[in-house]
Amino acid sequence: MTRNPDRLRQAVELLLAGELVVLPTETVYGLGADAANPGAVAKIYAAKGRPAGHPLTVHLPAAGHLAQWAAEIPRAARDLAATFWPGPLTLILKKQDWVPLAVTGGQDTVGLRVPAHPLALELLAAFAAARAPAPAGIAAPSANRYGRVSPTTAAHVHEELDGKVALILDGGPCEVGIESTIVDFSRAAPEILRPGTITADDIAHATGVLPRLRDDRADKEATIAAPRVSGSPAAHYAPRTPLRLMDSGRLAAEFVRLARAGQRVAVLAYSAAPRDAGLSPGWRAAPLEPTAYARQFYANLRALDALDADLILVENPPALPAWRAIADRLRRAALGGAVSS
Numbered sequence: 001m002t003r004n005p006d007r008l009r010q011a012v013e014l015l016l017a018g019e020l021v022v023l024p025t026e027t028v029y030g031l032g033a034d035a036a037n038p039g040a041v042a043k044i045y046a047a048k049g050r051p052a053g054h055p056l057t058v059h060l061p062a063a064g065h066l067a068q069w070a071a072e073i074p075r076a077a078r079d080l081a082a083t084f085w086p087g088p089l090t091l092i093l094k095k096q097d098w099v100p101l102a103v104t105g106g107q108d109t110v111g112l113r114v115p116a117h118p119l120a121l122e123l124l125a126a127f128a129a130a131r132a133p134a135p136a137g138i139a140a141p142s143a144n145r146y147g148r149v150s151p152t153t154a155a156h157v158h159e160e161l162d163g164k165v166a167l168i169l170d171g172g173p174c175e176v177g178i179e180s181t182i183v184d185f186s187r188a189a190p191e192i193l194r195p196g197t198i199t200a201d202d203i204a205h206a207t208g209v210l211p212r213l214r215d216d217r218a219d220k221e222a223t224i225a226a227p228r229v230s231g232s233p234a235a236h237y238a239p240r241t242p243l244r245l246m247d248s249g250r251l252a253a254e255f256v257r258l259a260r261a262g263q264r265v266a267v268l269a270y271s272a273a274p275r276d277a278g279l280s281p282g283w284r285a286a287p288l289e290p291t292a293y294a295r296q297f298y299a300n301l302r303a304l305d306a307l308d309a310d311l312i313l314v315e316n317p318p319a320l321p322a323w324r325a326i327a328d329r330l331r332r333a334a335l336g337g338a339v340s341s
Ligand code: TXA
Pocket: 025, 027, 028, 029, 030, 031, 054, 055, 056, 057, 088, 090, 092, 104, 107, 109, 110, 111, 113, 115, 140, 141, 142, 143, 178, 179, 180, 182, 193, 228, 229, 230, 231, 232
């Protein structure tokens, strides 16, 4: 990544003018707009094809900016921000009155995060300096079309949004690779709305409070009626090719059975490839370590999707807390392959 002051200045100018700028973060690339400008925020929905009413995350240059956006900041939320920001953590807090409903999806809460990517932080700081003393934040959902696979390189963003954005800042491949952990502090007890690489145990360690994990299977109908988290429950993070999850013990046999039946089956697996793997248009080896798995995950899904196979077979991750965020994305991808919009 080369630092380019002209591009940074151009990005700030575009944001001030209400245009869209794609920025790298450590999790995934974000489709950014001035969060205080409802007209600019509307362009995000149009470019993504995302239905209105889904709240967007506002990115801030530092935790010191939190009080300009959030009206109530519980102690545990402050502790989390102090521990994990900049980093892959989004806090849902009661919003300040002035924060536009366009950015919160009409809710009285706002999602806030300080990303850990140096280029994002530079952009956020420059934007805040241009705006000071007024609050400055960049609303940025993942820079993919609605319901599709999140982008973790600038090339992925071009595949998703070419021609729809004023500028794409290239910050190289994303370090973390999956979206931030979302913790909701707007209700009585903290709740994880979306699992990420910061786990419930990490949060308990930093705050002394073990957050509940929202079970969105139980919540499914309520979520469809009034979506609080756009990743819930179906049709998300989804390749175009149908995707099926398979336990390790059955993977090889199932693959061979389908391949012999004439199906073109692409595979993502951490177990060793069987001798018959040559029957597959693509057998991708995934690391059996959650951090590395997450970093490559969306690029792997994209590569397998590009093969135009009949099916993507994915080996189920181990049922351990460190794999929860990946298991969550895979479950959604499996739902979405067949029904994605
Ligand atoms: O890692 C990330 O969080 C990435 C990068 C770009 O920062 N962003 C991201 O944005 O994943 P998006 O919009 O694809 O997902 C953000 C999630 C959405 O599911 C949204 O519904 C939820 O955060 N969210 C934002 N504000 C919220 C609120 N006030 N209440 C409930 N959920 C909220």
